[in-house]
Amino acid sequence: MRPLHKLRKAISNCCTSGQQGPMSPIGVRLYVQDKYVIIDNGLLQLTLSKPDGIVTGIQYNGVDNVMEVLNKEDNRGYWDHVWSEPGGNIIFDKIIGTDFSIIAEDDNQVEVSFTRMWDPSLKDTTIAPLNIEKRFVMLRGSSGFYTYGIYEHLEGWPDFDMPEARIAFKLRKDKFQYMALADDRQRIMPMPDDRLPGRGKQLAYPEAVLLVNPINPELKGEVDDKYQYSIENKDNKVHGWISFDPPIGFWQITPSDEFRTGGPIKQDLTSHVGPTTLAMFVSTHYAGADLALQFRGGEYWKKVFGPVFMYLNSSWIFTDPQLLWEDAKIQMQIEVDSWPYNFPFSEDYPTSEQRGCVTGRLLVSDRYIDDEYIYAGYAYVGLALPGETGSWQRESKGYQFWTRADAFGEFSISNVRIGDYNLYAWVPGFVGDYRFDATIMLTAGCIIDLGDLIYEPPRDGPTLWEIGVPDRSAAEFFVPDPNPNYVNRLYINHPDRFRQYGLWERYADLYPDGDLVYTIGESDYTKDWFFAQVTRKSGQSSYLSTTWQIRFQLDPVDQNGNYKLRIALASASYSDLQVRVNDLNANPPHFWTGIIGKDNAIARHGIHGLYWLYDVDVRGSWLVEGTNTVFLTQAMNTSPFHGIMYDYIRLEGPTNSDSNRRT
Template identity: 30%
Template sequence: MKIQITYTKSLSFIAVLIFFSLSQSSHTQTNWTGAVDTNFYNVNNWSNTAIDFSNIQSETLVIGAGSPNNPIQSGGNANNVNYRPGSLNILTGANATFNGVLLPWNSNSFNGTITLNAPADLNIRNFVYLGKTANGTLNLNGGAIHSKNQFYIGYGAGGNGVANVLGGTLYAGSYLEIGTSPSGSNPIGTLTIDGGTVEVSSGVNIGTNGSIHIAGLGALLINGNHTTTINNHISNGKITSPANTTLVANFDGSRTTVAISQDPNRLIKEYASYIILDNGILEARIDKATSNVESLKVNGVETLQQNGGSRSGTYYDFTGSYGFDKISGTVFSIKEETEDYIDVSFKRTYSDGNYLAPCDADIHYVLKKDDTGLYTYSILHHKPEYPDFDLGSWRQVIWIGDNGTDYLTEKIYVNDVKNWQMPSVYDNQNASATGIQEIIKLNTGVRAGKYDGKYEYSESLLELPVWGHASDINNIGSWAVFGSHEFFPAGPTSHDLNAAAGIIHVLLTNVHYNSKGFNIPQGEDWSKIYGPYLIYTSEKATGDANWEDAKTRAAQERAEWPYTWLTNTPEYPQADGRGNIIGNFSITDSEKPELDGGNAWIGVTELSAESNGDWQFESKNFQYWVKTDAYGNFDIKHVRPGTYTLFAIKNGAINEYRMENVVVTAAGTTNLGSVNWTIPRNNGKLVWEIGVPDRTASEYKFGDFDYCEGFVQDKFASTFPNPIEYNVADKNWTTVLPYVHSTYFNSDGSFQSWNWNLNFDLTGSIPATGNAKLTVAFASADHAQFWVYVNGTRITPLPFYPPVGGGNAFLRQSNHAKYGLTVLDIPYNILRTGNNIINLQMPSTSSPVVNHVMYDYISLEGNLTTTLSTNNLDKNALGIKIFPNPASESINVKIENKNFNNLTLSVYDLLGKQMIKTTPVKSISNTYTIDIKNKLVSGMYIIKIDTEKGNYMSKIMVE
């Protein structure tokens, strides 16, 4: 019996055939002779020895039996249409082998014997006729063969087509026709799938003399739901498998998979070119050759982009001096399999000429029973015999699913500030380009009129246990969740891409904001594990509920770190193979007695040569950082054995604390006891300050949020004058000083240098000899000189640059890059009693959105007095009491021994941000109350009392 096909598209089919025949007639025919050797591209092997393979669109290449050589095609060019023959015909008696790329526009027949080996790509941009009115055999061992339209196996009277798909993939761009023909001539068609895959866009038709045999790991994949038709073919014996096996047709919501049934109790199903990890809740399809997750479904819902292009699924890639190297050529294996989880490996082993980055990459995915998350980790290994290896970026990219108009998850969540509804796919497609490639201007949707760009969401990664997207509509969230950040580079201030429109980035090493990467020379054996971390899917009613669920899962992952299930991996010691570092951190600063060791960052790392002793540039080795508690106690857990350098930084203090030779042993605890950072004050007293030392420019105008939204410079002309006149005594840097010292952007689009004048008064006598000290802490600098004049006298040499430069923080929508510190001498003899002016200049104007400096903090120290000098109130003499401590709903301030006419009470956080300010009514009992209920979160704060006679500051804990 023949399964008859009714062609509703017969007229268009005939039209295509007419076009095909007409186009054939305009081509020049050149025949294979094989007179010299097997080289397909040797012109002496063809009847027309003047053939130019760089321009063969008008050629019909005909391959018959060679005399004496059969053709072997290798190499080729997929990017230039001129390299595509107008037609490729293979005749009876031919024996042609393809190992490279060839993209013919047409083909009249594929007869004889055709063999494809990896990495072949034989891509016919029309129909394929295998065994057309003759015998034709295809042996697909690797690589791929494509048809844009129908792929016929057996065609026309006497046609006999045999396709053996033993590896690689056969792609049918439209229908796969096996033993069928519009003429009803009943050709023979046989397809055997054993170790490869066949992918079909529209459907499969099997004629009277047609058959499909699926053996081993092979699979037939058809877009859409064809289970009924396929099951009929299986029942009728048209699709078969070896004895004692069972074929199953399964529709996963997007395509039908036909393959031999596998053990339903395992978490894995393996096919020729891909695997499926499936625990009944989560299903991940992973490509064997690339390690790419092509599909990730949770309870049947696809969470990844499925457009088939470069913005689809997930992938890992390298960048370095060698360029961009996307992972390919991986070999699949199962590392460990139990009833509760499976760990699978996709390893790419470096070989010269095949891959760019001279480094092995072993990429793993781990699925647990009953989980909605897929763990992943990677191990990079540079063997001593490999060439020099430099690593800029090692990352994973996860593309979020959409329906062509809207994203599956329409809201972004990076932290508690950067979370909002995102532009839709439609909004992004209809946005306007800007002068900055990474930034678009939105014209439609909820964010119409705003800018959007991937750098807008950059944040310090160690502060983010989770980031991703969630939905109020689809009730789902897609997240990257981290149990540890030990494998991330550059310490607690390192910030980079995370989530953005339609994407989740996981930058395991950084290339932005002046990150440097590292080098491994030939001869060095180096390896490092990145992860594991979790690609997690949540299912809650709202986006915010999914966000809370993801943060809860992140806390669970942190509690379980290091994971007990990741065994037999030397790069990842278990808990008993690691040690802890404990102690108490404190700060002594004679000019800032309020500073203590609470809420400080403290951590250890091994410093490689590339870091130049600076943890900000350490990417090669692991870093372990924690925050101290309110009293300065710290416990750095799960540190690999080794000898480390310990660092500490604290908001409110410039520079950093450093301790060498901290030794960690497996299963041991290194008790450092009391660790005190005594900040030297050798330059005289602290005369005045500008800003808050926190390694960012967040406290200045536009530095707390506007900086991230794009083209903030358009606001400068209407907000700031040129030059800026800043009176140090006013302490109003939050409104007068911009977060970036760039060029000045005029309202007409022009730009010019932008001078800043810092005005301050000195009182009393000034020493005749010696120097005051101007400290400038930079949050960022890029392609910018920095000039300083004091009362008209230049105190910086020419040229002079900030100590750490690069990173494009201004263009990349950030308020910091890498931190640098400069201390400049100001000779006392150029200072004067009364008004003084420090003029700051950034004269570089060649690239306005690149040239800049960002100030973290500026201070003047010296044997000087000023109207700004602090007049501290005597706590004991005045009987100042602040209670209760800790406080929960209110804070009481009592001054027993003095009444003040003007009294202001303020509450600051430890970053120097004013949280509450009140001017209370004069009290008979001299007791004033500050209401803090629902205004402050738990933590340490500073209470400041300002009066006409001076001020007083004290710490208080809020619970």
């Protein structure tokens, strides 16, 4: 790999990239007018409405405004959230400031603030009971600007729920038509007009549209759906748009996940047709209502979202959009390496010196695999608010700090805000979650070394058979080709082939006469295990439950022993999984989950949502020598999107069945 500075130098021959350096002769200037605030550092000019704090204009590289000038000024660049009273209707709340102030102003930096305060007179309005401050920062020599928000709910204020909080930027559709999210996820996008009746046909839900008469005829027959461009938090560091005339890139860079909810593999929206770029902070996407912020009992709460960096770059000689993308990735790494920033003036944003660090080594103890401890190689290890084991994936009020252990299970979590945390982890290749029992109390500047930590994953006996890989994803299972009438060409022969529209309907095409039957020792889960157990369409608008079978041989059987069936789910959406052993008509089932999950990952092309782990007791008396069958029924059947994705299934023998132990 080429060194960062050499790659940036090579790209700079064609691109104008971010930092001119502290010696730039051009300082930052602030102009305060009656209705606008303008910040200019010679590279770009940012215009904000006053006192609203809406981004109405960005002047860059000869373009008077890269924001969508056809939109009203309050529909260009803005903070918003959705909220509701408990059990009430959802309200969309665009954050319109009522007071403006200057936080810092000199040649090197301008920081301005727009606030909106709540008081009881605003009860029963569309204004959520929060004090909100939006800040914008521009630095000398920086080809972009930063924004962050401070949200506060005071003690005694009304209860409410907030399922979404974000920033949205809407760019000029006549210029920004190429979108980039990753090295292998970028393309020419449809125009927003292509989604309107006559040019587009709505499919199973409003977000998904078939392009029947797009402005660009090469896109005809494709499906556009914003959820096809979701990314896991850990990979969602930079995304944005490119204009070809003039050659300009507009990028949203998020250097840290600490203020996002749901942990490192929580998925969320990025950029999509509009052209729109989002910075998502709170959302229930791929999780459901469990991940909404919920305030009860008049509790106090405060949180800083951001800063995020809106970065613009340009090309002197434009030949390939990859040049701007590669430069944006370099700038992203610069921002990541600079976190936490040293320039925000808010007391609510701590610098590196005001934070702490936690280190240690995680080992796995599983005597049915190895008598010695096993390195927890590449484990996900994180700090989140104290809670139950696995609670981090549904936690939304606090900050979370995650890292990946090295091949030997060693980890270091740095730049952690002071406070009380539990340490959580999970290890690819092993089921379940780890939680360090003691509360970790971090103070400024402290380094806490936890030493060796031992994770004992759920295990009662030797593995008799297993299906899949315990990695919290259904990606290793069979993902079908899409219906050729509903294709996004980006995902043809792509690692993320699961992001194609309508794959749930392919189940009935592949299993027209009966449900899936998987035979241990003969079937291959990469070919014979459909990635999602979905309903089967019957007639025009009704659906049938499906029952999958796992057939396996046992010889001998310990009739007095207790076997264990472990079922790890990668996703569940309004599902009821029922398990029966050798008796399809057992009533009640031998095990059932009840109705679980609202992550909607099947409809939103997610391959996983929230993680669920179930331990099913299987009596030896239910089993027979020879052929046995486990029946898996997903009983909910009122929608094509009721269903589950499996992560991993394992049958364990009785503890005393040492003859079955692995060697």
